[in-house]
Amino acid sequence: MSALSETDNWARVEELLAQDWRLLVDGELVPATGGRTYEVTSPVNGQRIASVPDADAAQVEAAVRAAAAAFPEWRATDPMDRASLVLRMADVVEAHIEDLALLDAVDGGAPMAVMAGDVQLAAAYCRYFAGLALEMKGYSLPSTSGAHFTVRQPYGVVARIIPFNHPILFAVKTLATPLIAGNCVVLKPAEVTPLSALHLARLLQDVFPPGVVQIVLGNGPEVPRALVRSPLVHRIGFTGSVPTGQHILRDAADSGVKEVSLELGGKNALVAYPDADPEEVAAGAVQGMNFTWSGQSCGSTSRLVVHESIADQVVAGIQRILDKRTIGSPLDPTIDQGPLVSEQHYRRVLGHIATAVDEGAVVVTGGGRPEHLDRGYYVAPTVLDGIGPESTVAQQEIFGPVLSVIRWTDQDDPVAIANSVPYGLTASVYTNDVRRAHRVAQALDAGYVWVNETSKHYMGMPFGGFKSSGLGREESIEELLSYTQTKSINIVL
Numbered sequence: 001m002s003a004l005s006e007t008d009n010w011a012r013v014e015e016l017l018a019q020d021w022r023l024l025v026d027g028e029l030v031p032a033t034g035g036r037t038y039e040v041t042s043p044v045n046g047q048r049i050a051s052v053p054d055a056d057a058a059q060v061e062a063a064v065r066a067a068a069a070a071f072p073e074w075r076a077t078d079p080m081d082r083a084s085l086v087l088r089m090a091d092v093v094e095a096h097i098e099d100l101a102l103l104d105a106v107d108g109g110a111p112m113a114v115m116a117g118d119v120q121l122a123a124a125y126c127r128y129f130a131g132l133a134l135e136m137k138g139y140s141l142p143s144t145s146g147a148h149f150t151v152r153q154p155y156g157v158v159a160r161i162i163p164f165n166h167p168i169l170f171a172v173k174t175l176a177t178p179l180i181a182g183n184c185v186v187l188k189p190a191e192v193t194p195l196s197a198l199h200l201a202r203l204l205q206d207v208f209p210p211g212v213v214q215i216v217l218g219n220g221p222e223v224p225r226a227l228v229r230s231p232l233v234h235r236i237g238f239t240g241s242v243p244t245g246q247h248i249l250r251d252a253a254d255s256g257v258k259e260v261s262l263e264l265g266g267k268n269a270l271v272a273y274p275d276a277d278p279e280e281v282a283a284g285a286v287q288g289m290n291f292t293w294s295g296q297s298c299g300s301t302s303r304l305v306v307h308e309s310i311a312d313q314v315v316a317g318i319q320r321i322l323d324k325r326t327i328g329s330p331l332d333p334t335i336d337q338g339p340l341v342s343e344q345h346y347r348r349v350l351g352h353i354a355t356a357v358d359e360g361a362v363v364v365t366g367g368g369r370p371e372h373l374d375r376g377y378y379v380a381p382t383v384l385d386g387i388g389p390e391s392t393v394a395q396q397e398i399f400g401p402v403l404s405v406i407r408w409t410d411q412d413d414p415v416a417i418a419n420s421v422p423y424g425l426t427a428s429v430y431t432n433d434v435r436r437a438h439r440v441a442q443a444l445d446a447g448y449v450w451v452n453e454t455s456k457h458y459m460g461m462p463f464g465g466f467k468s469s470g471l472g473r474e475e476s477i478e479e480l481l482s483y484t485q486t487k488s489i490n491i492v493l
């Protein structure tokens with residue numbers, strides 16, 4: 001992707017924003033019923049940037065019915081042919097990498113260069129999963145009475161509901177697995193960042209047969225709830241917050257017996273032992289906090305549980321790294337961090353910082369809006385020291401650029417501190433003692449653990465949470481298989 005100037009990027013964004021935003025229902029690009037729309041604003045400047053379709057429950061049901069009608073032919077399509085259309089989706093999104101990244105940047109606030117990385121990652125996931133198409137295997141039993149074997153079959157209509165923080169990555173990636181498995185999908189992007197998914201609707205119109213992929217949108221819970229509660233939807237894949245995940249479980253139970261997977265929030269710990277290199281820990285803490293996305297990443301290691309003997313060096317190292325980072329417009333190709341996604345979220349994050357200070361936190365750096373930015377929802381990378389493991393800021397997911405430093409001494413058990421939250425998504429351990437590394441990695445209540453590393457996802461390694469952080473695993477063959485159900489066939493000979 002070429003690195004154009006911020007001015008050139010704004011010019012291209014203006015062109016992209018001039019489009020008529022449509023839903024994808026039954027192969028057609030359509031407005032919401034009755035022409036209803038809602039306004040989308042940019043976190044860069046708080047200005048209105050688009051009017052997008054605001055569907056209702058009846059339109060969702062129409063999309064679900066179209067998906068159900070397309071299902072028999074799609075499930076009968078050879079898996080390799082289904083996979084080849086997912087490969088085509090990968091090519092199409094990559095061919096539009098710049099536009100999709102720009103839309104995500106202006107809509108969600110993360111730097112466009114980083115969002116271009118998300119587009120590439122989305123395409124890579126499509127290719128990875130397409131390559132696994134023939135791994136949706138069953139097995140057979142030894143028998144003299146007959147043939148006993150299992151097959152994996154699709155569910156039918158799958159609902160996928162995604163959050164705001166990686167809009168195009170999640171839109172594309174969450175379509176890939178259920179489609180390869182033979183399901184038809186209704187995708188619901190987040191209402192605050194719908195633009196790249198609506199642009200994707202246009203790009204995919206000619207890729208998949210009508211009804212196989214639907215993209216619907218509405219402002220508020222009516223649309224996603226209608227999707228979850230639809231009698232024709234038996235499999236729901238959700239990524240988002242814990243309260244919404246719980247809501248989905250209740251709605252799913254009230255409307256049938258449905259398979260639900262949940263990728264939810266985290267309050268993840270980076271545990272640093274005295275034998276770790278303080279500079280390495282500092283670099284890992286900055287990377288793990290995902291400041292690039294203003295901390296809006298589920299796997300962020302937002303609690304630095306560091307041994308007192310190296311804590312001062314680590315905190316000083318973090319400050320040195322953060323001093324070199326830039327914050328500003330996500331359309332500027334040189335910047336490291338953009339704004340938070342919305343005014344509401346900005347106020348929420350500032351509220352968390354204020355609570356922490358009230359509870360005795362020491363602001364090492366950041367703590368609010370950077371001085372050089374007078375509009376937009378920017379919060380400077382913030383490090384809070386002197387945090388108690390039980391304090392509010394150490395227990396609740398902030399989903400902002402706020403790192404809490406929890407110091408421990410030889411009298412404390414850092415693993416118990418790490419495990420003391422209701423979440424269990426990721427965790428990181430820094431130590432040079434190989435036995436301790438193994439022991440601690442086993443003991444941490446988290447679904448994804450790094451040793452002497454943070455933040456990186458390895459394609460093929462199952463990603464998902466323990467405790468309140470979720471149900472099910474993604475980014476691996478387990479995700480693909482989870483969009484199939486097993487049937488046992490017994491043939492008497």
Ligand code: NAD
Pocket residue numbers: 161162163164165188189190191220221224225228239240241242244245247248262263264265266297298299397399425465469470
């Ligand atoms: P959110 O839960 O507010 O919204 C997510 C989606 O759910 C949106 O599309 C929204 O429209 C929809 N929704 C809202 N109410 C609903 C309802 N009653 N029924 C069904 N759907 C409903 O989350 P968010 O603020 O967009 O995203 C941030 C959260 O997502 C954080 O908690 C973060 O940790 C989590 N997240 C988790 C992962 C992961 O892989 N575990 C990845 C990214 C984000």
